[in-house]
Amino acid sequence: MRETLPGESVVTIDPDVYEAIPFSGRCEEIWRRGEHLLIGVSPGNSYFSHRRIAELIGWGREFFERIDIVHADLHVEAQYEAFGYTAEHARRRATKEVKATARRIDRGAEEAGRPDGVRMHALSDFAGHPVYRRLHRQALDALRTDPVFREAAEGMARGFLAARMDEGLTPNEPQLAAGLQYIAAELPFFLDTPALLGVASSVSCYHLQLPLTPVLFGRDEGLRAAAGQAYAVVRPAAPASVKVPVARAA
Numbered sequence: 725m726r727e728t729l730p731g732e733s734v735v736t737i738d739p740d741v742y743e744a745i746p747f748s749g750r751c752e753e754i755w756r757r758g759e760h761l762l763i764g765v766s767p768g769n770s771y772f773s774h775r776r777i778a779e780l781i782g783w784g785r786e787f788f789e790r791i792d793i794v795h796a797d798l799h800v801e802a803q804y805e806a807f808g809y810t811a812e813h814a815r816r817r818a819t820k821e822v823k824a825t826a827r828r829i830d831r832g833a834e835e836a837g838r839p840d841g842v843r844m845h846a847l848s849d850f851a852g853h854p855v856y857r858r859l860h861r862q863a864l865d866a867l868r869t870d871p872v873f874r875e876a877a878e879g880m881a882r883g884f885l886a887a888r889m890d891e892g893l894t895p896n897e898p899q900l901a902a903g904l905q906y907i908a909a910e911l912p913f914f915l916d917t918p919a920l921l922g923v924a925s926s927v928s929c930y931h932l933q934l935p936l937t938p939v940l941f942g943r944d945e946g947l948r949a950a951a952g953q954a955y956a957v958v959r960p961a962a963p964a965s966v967k968v969p970v971a972r973a974a
Contacts, residue, residue, distance in 0.1 A: 751956060763929060765793060765795040767800055774829075777836075792843050802905060859916055870946045873947055927956050940955070
């Protein structure tokens with residue numbers, strides 16, 4: 725990690741501030757390799773403050789050789805349109821939200837001291853990548869042909885959309901379709917981050933267990949994660965919580 729420059733304020737993180745819960749034994753094995761951590765950030769998600777991002781970077785560098793942070797910026801506009809915004813208003817809202825997310829990530833990286841081995845991307849940076857396009861097609865095909873995958877993806881979309889709706893309401897068909905479109909755009913990084921970023925193995929993390937996790941990482945048929953792809957819940961450690969022992973990267 726690089727030295728701190730005079731006048732810089734860098735967040736120092738106790739490695740026990742967060743706890744990691746790999747989904748399976750295979751996921752834990754990949755975690756222990758400490759090769760790569762993928763942090764996905766959704767626009768409009770208040771969990772990912774700049775301070776949280778700084779903490780995650782500082783914490784992650786205790787265990788991983790490299791970290792990539794990817795923020796979603798595809799199909800955000802379509803969601804606003806599905807909620808009744810005009811095309812122009814939806815475009816403005818989506819642009820504002822995505823830019824705010826990028827600024828939070830940049831500020832978080834600055835507070836963390838911009839350590840070596842940490843990179844930041846927009847999801848759209850990969851739109852023309854042949855591996856991304858292949859994985860995205862596979863996800864779209866699974867939505868059409870795999871009922872188990874479709875049900876889990878819809879559950880994930882409903883949970884995501886709930887944050888944009890009044891309590892007690894459920895998404896209609898256009899809103900659900902927009903949510904699924906958004907999720908499908910993110911799925912390549914749950915399926916095969918190593919192929920996308922040229923790393924030997926990778927752990928995709930989020931602070932919640934997702935409905936698609938057991939489908940992609942726990943079954944032996946249908947669309948599932950590549951051999952070098954893992955998933956872990958990474959969240960603030962509760963007092964007296966039982967933490968998964970993880971090896972620090974050399």
